[in-house]
Amino acid sequence: MIEVKDLWKSHGKTAILKGVSLTVNVGEVTALVGPSGGGKSTLLRCINGLENFDEGSVTVFEVTLHGRLGKTHPTKNLLLLRRKVGMVFQQFHLFPHLSALENVIAAPLHVLLQKREIAEEIGRTLLDRVGLKEKWNAKPAELSGGQQQRVAIARTLAVNPSAILFDEPTSALDPVMAKEVLAVFRDLAREGRTMIVVTHDMDLAREATIAHRMEAGTITRTGPPADVL
């Protein structure tokens, strides 16, 4: 379960988040929608500790970050939190010097300290799951955007997080490639993954159990995706 309580964040004098509270139950898919600059992405980045915040708290499966007036969270806390929650980025951020498979197994090898054979076996299974079994040895530069995003999803799944955050996963893709990613996303939703997705993509948002509309740093509407959109 993810719980955000009264989260405040500002950049200098500009308030970005103004007391946002949010609960995501296990197995639920939550969509964050709304205009650009509304604070959706910032909220998402606060949830896995990539952003600091001023007040309030974020709890992800029993690991809590407290607002520290914009100061950095304790490293130990961050490491614990990130074992619980994975993140998929708009720009994929695959590691360009590594092949698709090496990207997927980087964290299992260096974070979970799995044996290479085991990590590779799991990695190949995950690549198969996102439909890229054949591309295991391709460098990111040799893959299309959609393929890269699917590798990025496999990379996140490889550490088996309890929850996954998606930050506009299809915004950088053309409609055809976005569909490929949507299919993977739908697959994960059916499996009962706890997920939060920030998106402008209606198809993606419709997969959610619940949607929140964010405007100017606050949640203005909450309800079934069809109503909020």
Add this chain to the structure above:
Amino acid sequence: MKALLAVGITMAFALPLAAQDKLFRWGTDPTGGAPFVYQDSAGKFIGFEVELAEYLAAKMNRRSIMVDGTWANLPAQLDKPADVEKGVDVIFNGYELRADLAKNYGVSRAYYAYRITLLSRKDNTSINDWNDLKGNSVGVLGGTVAHRHLMKHHQDADIQTNEDVANVIQLVNDKRMAATVQDSPAAVHFLKEFPELRIVGEPVKAGYYVIYCRKTDMELGRELDAAIRAGLTDGSFKRIYEKYGLWNADQEELTALLDQPWPPVMESDAVDWRRLMMDLVRAAGMTVLLAVTSFPLAMILGLLVAVGRVYGSWWLRTPLKLYVEIVRGTPLLLQLYALYYMVPVLSEELIPGSSAYFTPLVCGILGLAVNYSAYEAENYRAGLTAIPRGQMEAALALGMTPLTAIRRVIAPQAIRIVIPPVTNDFIALFKDTSVCSVILITELTRQYNTLYNFNRSLIVELVFLTAALYLLMSWPLGILAGWLERRFSTQAGGDR
């Protein structure tokens, strides 16, 4: 036409004027030059050669002008015209009567008979004779007859050359060097200044100091000889030598020598090419040793500094930035001086009796490593900051610690960016090893200079041989760098 006329008139007046105002421009090296030429506490140049020069100039009815240069390189000034900047009419600074110099330049009558003298500390009981030099460090002014004497008769000693006599004497006094060989005038002077030192064994009769001029400048040569003859016979030289405590029985012979043909026939040593090549190659080995030990250290140090500067908190970033600016903003030469000459003084001051110091080799390696670490740090910093922020975020989001992220994600990508500048720096460091010669390390450039001093006619051969050795060593580095670059760029692929 008018202008031409004006020039003609000026010249017509200028010529006779110049004849009355003939110059005696004498080249000398005042660095650590007591008692020859040195500065008193008021900054005025004094020394027995200053007084000799004044005497000679007066006798020749010329105006005395002192021109400073480095001792080993001043003879080359005679190959240029006298009217250029720092041009000289003669070189006059304890230059020995030597076959190689006498072959190329005009030689005056001898003005002093010197001996080469072995100095050591009074409390050093292991050195009691010249033969005890074996295996001991002995400092000497590079390119002198004393240096040549050591190379010929005491090859088994650890001969260390320096440009500055005062440095070497200080090192012996501080027990960092076992002994030094000096010409008798310097020995006499420094024994007064350093009461802990003593003369060891019998000073070796070595030869005479003469003044060298251009072979073509016969008029000056004749005037010089006449002036020296006058000084030796009328007792003026004796008075000057006595003032500096330099008069002794050896000098009596100079007057007798005046009636001998001059310069005497000297046989020059045949060039031993095998030995010369061996000397150069051995020195090249030292250059390689300095480079391959100091650069990895510089890389490690630089990497730590760069990581600290890019990812550290402000309390780490500020001192690291200061480190880079200070190291980068001061010359390597000064840093080497500081390590070699200042550290012992500092350690003595902080912990009396500690007298901790580094050997020249350690100083050289350390100095180069520290100096280049600042440049490496900046290279790596540029590499690290060139990697898009998303890479770090993605790695952190996967649960990596910042250190793991740097090691597995950021550094492998940064390497490909920094290979060209780092290779560049390695090649630069390779050549900068020559600066280490100031702290008594005989590397390739220093060896070249020593050999040139003994074989002045071989300048072309020596320059090309030395350059070829440098190229032979740095060329493969360039090739290696190219290979690394290709390898890492194909491995890294493009970045989005």
